[in-house]
Amino acid sequence: MTAEEVRLLFAYDAWANARALDACSALTPERFTKDMGSSFSSVRDTLAHIMGAQWIWTERFHGRPTTALPKADQYADLAALGARWAEIQRDLLGFVNRLSSADLDHSFEYRDTKGNAHRNVYREVLQHLANHGTYHRGQVTTLLRQLGVKPVSTDLIVFYRELATQHVK
Numbered sequence: 001m002t003a004e005e006v007r008l009l010f011a012y013d014a015w016a017n018a019r020a021l022d023a024c025s026a027l028t029p030e031r032f033t034k035d036m037g038s039s040f041s042s043v044r045d046t047l048a049h050i051m052g053a054q055w056i057w058t059e060r061f062h063g064r065p066t067t068a069l070p071k072a073d074q075y076a077d078l079a080a081l082g083a084r085w086a087e088i089q090r091d092l093l094g095f096v097n098r099l100s101s102a103d104l105d106h107s108f109e110y111r112d113t114k115g116n117a118h119r120n121v122y123r124e125v126l127q128h129l130a131n132h133g134t135y136h137r138g139q140v141t142t143l144l145r146q147l148g149v150k151p152v153s154t155d156l157i158v159f160y161r162e163l164a165t166q167h168v169k
Contacts, residue, residue, distance in 0.1 A: 001123055003101040009130050010096045014089055015162075016154035017050065020137050021082050026149045029077055036143050040072070040136075043143045044081065048072035050136045051085045057129050058092045060110040061122070068113050096126070 001009075024032065024043055033042045040046040052069035059066045075081035104123040111117055134154075141151040 001104065001127070003099050003104060006099060006104065006123075006126055007097055009126070010093055012156055012159045013130050013133050014093060015159050016137055017085065017089065017133065019152045019154050020047070020140050021078065021085070023144055023149065023152045024078055024140070027078070027144075027147060031147050031149075032078055034147070036146060038139060038143060040139075042072075043140060043147070044075060044078075045072040046136055046140050046143065047081055047085075048075055050133050051081065051088060053129065053132055054085075054092050055088045056113075057125060058088060058095060061095050061108065061125075063108075063110075065111060066113065067115075 024047065027043060031043070033044050035041040036043070038046065040049050048070065049072070052072075056066045056069055070084075075084065099122065104126070105121060107119050107121045109117065109119045137154050141154075144151040
């Protein structure tokens with residue numbers, strides 16, 4: 001995987017997150033936080049988990065220690081969560097966009113939330129992070145359907161199709 005491919009993967013990730021947030025705008029505040037008995041109880045909690053994972057990995061990339069994911073209940077509504085996520089995403093994309101292909105093969109050390117030391121290669125963590133978001137956006141899609149809201153497609157091929165039409169114009 002080259003640096004350009006990683007940048008494209010995270011452009012897709014940002015696009016998919018934006019689409020998921022937009023689909024959630026159809027929810028009332030009560031349905032946004034309704035306990036659905038899922039891995040993360042509500043749509044808000046699931047989105048906050050995706051966002052929190054992006055935050056914690058970005059902090060680790062920058063060598064800043066972390067001890068816990070942000071608590072979902074600090075985001076009263078979709079607007080608050082979306083505003084915070086925009087900040088995190090800017091930081092993450094800034095980091096990704098500065099990486100060279102050689103950087104992707106370098107490892108970095110960090111501690112997980114339990115204090116255990118780890119060493120991983122950037123390429124592997126970035127692939128994990130993108131895959132993690134895709135997995136949990138799928139859960140959001142299911143929750144939206146259960147709440148009677150039409151979800152939007154966040155499939156990678158849809159992103160590529162949109163990208164192709166932008167290049168044609």
